Amino acid sequence: MQALEDLDYLAALDNDGNLSEFGIIMSEFPLDPQLSKSILASCEFDCVDEMLTIAAMVTANCFPHLPHGAEEAALMCWKTFLHPEGDHFTLINIYKAYQDITLNSTSEHYVEKWCHDYFLNYSALRMADVIRAELLEIIKRIELPYAEPAFGSKENNLNIKKALLSGYxxxxxxxxxxxxxxxxxxxxxxxxxxxxxxxxxxxxxxxxxxxxxxxxxxxxxxxxxxxxxxxxxxxxxxQYYFSNLxxxxxxxxxxxxxxxxSPVSTMKQEQTTCEKCPETTEQRCTIQ
Known part of the structure; x- marks a missing residue:
């Protein structure tokens, strides 16, 4: 019952308890429903590239673990990747660093040694690479909009948080x-x-x-x-989720x-936004 309630909150079910159209699209991704919802939300918030990296990294369990006896050294290395916005952003930093090393090295042994030196799981990062490629293929196959990477900008940071909140x-x-x-x-x-x-x-x-x-x-x-x-x-x-807290x-x-x-201030904000933004005929996936 809790699982059904969660799916309902995520707009994955219709009034009869069957998968909604949105839920059917969510089911295309072999991920937890919250992650699937966040990826679809990222289409609306122009941060698909970053959200795919987050989804791959958490699915492959790339969050480091403190090795017994080397805690201080591991923390010093971990600080290299820290992002002030939080751990999801730090995971993107780790993946980008791993990608740079992989692209600039012809030796798999060198990449493995780099991971070892920074107390990162080499096998998990390789798996994240595979998962991310599979998720990108799904995005392309079902023809969802894919924005160019913009990681690091203030707007992009906010958009990533919006996508994450949509699912979590x-x-x-x-x-x-x-x-x-x-x-x-x-x-x-x-x-x-x-x-x-x-x-x-x-x-x-x-x-x-x-x-x-x-x-x-x-x-x-x-x-x-x-x-x-x-x-x-x-x-x-x-709102129906908030009312049940x-x-x-x-x-x-x-x-x-x-x-x-309030609805009045929200309506004024929407009107201001519409006046500033030019009309567009581009189709976007809308989060329910």
Whole structure:
């Protein structure tokens, strides 16, 4: 029942409980529904190239692990790839560095040694390369729009967050006391950021984060996190999902944000946007 509810929130089901047209397109991707939704959202937000890299990297489990006995050395190497916007962006940095080494080297042994020196999983990165190529083929086969890479620009950073939120709005947590204790919105579990999160390393804890995975261990960890604003969250989350969130201080804060983003102000913003943007006949995939 939870799985059906999640698919419904993602607009993958119609009123009869069958796959919607949107859900049928999502099912073309051999990925978790949240990732599929984020990829389709990236078509609308002009960040398909970056989202495919993220999808491949998390699917191949390329997030590094601290090797026993070499923690400090691994952290120093990991800092090379850190991105201030969060872990999803850091994974893109890792993949781009791996690609550069691969393209500029004729020796597979050299690439493997580079991965070893930087405490990266060579096999996982190779698998990410394969997965990304397969996802790109699917994009081309079903003729979805594919924008040119723009990683690094402020607009692109925001668009990546929008695409991620479109799929992962059910996986949001808030730092409730300013010391890194994150309360997950959907239930009352409190978790810590993974020690290898870019925010844990830089000691800059954002108040609101989107996370890819929640693992119950000796310490509850949320893994692969990226900072989001409550305003952006409320612009993209389905209202029927928000109305079903359990009562909490976080929900009260989001309600205040929603009250500020009133229909009147939203309508004025849309009218301003339409006046500034020229008409276009280009077909785009629209996120429900």
């Amino acid at each position: 709005f059910m996986q949001i947590a808030r730092d409730v006391d300013g010391s890194g204790n994150y309360l997950i919105l959907t239930h009352k579990q409190v978790a810590q950021l993974h020690p290898l999160s870019s925010y844990s390393i830089t000691k800059k804890m954002p108040e609101w984060v989107l996370f890819h995975q929640f693992s119950v261990s000796e310490n509850n960890y949320i893994r692969i996190t990226t900072a989001v604003s409550p305003e952006l969250f409320m612009q993209l989350v389905p 359990p009562p909490s201080e976080s929900k009260d804060i989001l309600q205040q944000v929603m009250d500020r983003l």
